[in-house]
Amino acid sequence: MLSRRRTLTLFVVLCLGHVLLISAQVQSGQGRSVLHDSAFGAVAAVQGSSAAVTQGAGGLWSHYFALVGASRENDELRARVVSLESELQAERARSAAVTALEQALKLQQSVVPPTLAARVIAGSPAPGTLTVTIDRGTSDGVTANMAVISGAGVVGRVIGQPTAHAARVQLLNSKSANTGALIEKTGDAALAAGGFADGLLRLELLSSAANVAVGDRIVTSGQDLIYPAGFVIGQVTAVNGSGKSREVVITPAVNFSHVNLVLVVLARPAQPGGDRKPTGEIKR
């Protein structure tokens, strides 16, 4: 049993040790270490196995036992496929017209970035950290800073060094997550930033002269060299104040607590003006 004085000394020493450790990382700006990556590798393996077991059990239930309503759902899905096929044909026709115009005007060809489907296997073990683990890694061509999207819009980006079969994705509403953004209607550029207690995003660095209203759609600008331009970030749901102190609140298009399947964008946006490296986090 330690004396009270020794206990207090140990407490102060431990706290100071942690503070020094944090300061060293904040000052050097180095986020990752071999220890980090090894720990993530081990955790991802455990989470992958447990997700396989849980989802296997869930799949057994939903595929064999809980088939009530499956027939009705099947009919609805058939109708949806027909509707989507007709939309696809219209989009193909539009795409052909755009390609023809680009060739006629000698413009750079628009390229649809290649994507890779991935399954979300776990959230972050540390509460309050908004990251998820996906079941794709370096063996599938996933590298750091690749954009991750879903059918609804932008999900986030790959952070850290992925392992062979897993990668960690920072969600767009997490601390220090930012992306270059545009107000679709006006084309005004800004920065969509996460890390707020309400889970919503804020539009920052927006010109005070820019015209923004509730309902405006916010899309990626591609300026951060991570997210390709034109992907939906969300919709403006509140504009508080005016002038320089104006706060623009964006409700993300993606419901981050229900992301199950995502797409990893395997290509980066074109780099205007030389070989700029993606910053990942834009300093505000």
Added chain:
Amino acid sequence: MKTAAVVGVVVGSVLLQVLLAQFAIGGRLSFDLVLVGVVFVALQSGPVAGMLAGTIGGVMLDLMSGGLVGVGGLLKTIVGFAAGLMGTRLVVAKPYARALIVGAATLLHSFLSLGLQAAIDKWSGIAWAAMLGETAINVIAAYLAFLAIEALPGTMSRGRTRQRSAWGRRQW
């Protein structure tokens, strides 16, 4: 409580937290079983064991979550120390009393976390719903765990007695 038992409780709670992280996608559910483990150790063995358990558990979680290493360690060290001090000053023998200490520890951890985040990065505001939800889940998990731990020695000795008596009957 022996050192091996302290390490076992911390590592076990970290493992459980990692396994259950699939239910915490995007903040769907928020819980901190490592904190429950740290408070348990602190109440069983005092502030020194509490802060050491907090350091080990916090740093392990920091490494696994990819954030700044030391943030979780610092918070859990403080909470482990505080819970240990409370355990030496208050009578917290009953599972519900211990679970209440876990609730207080979760709130302290959340407020310290907000303060530290504001100091390092920016003030993000208080997410009351998430904070209270996490506190409720931690308290329930702690209550069930403490009940199970309290019932364990009795169940084991009853089992042993039953085995002995059955063996006696067989001999007869």
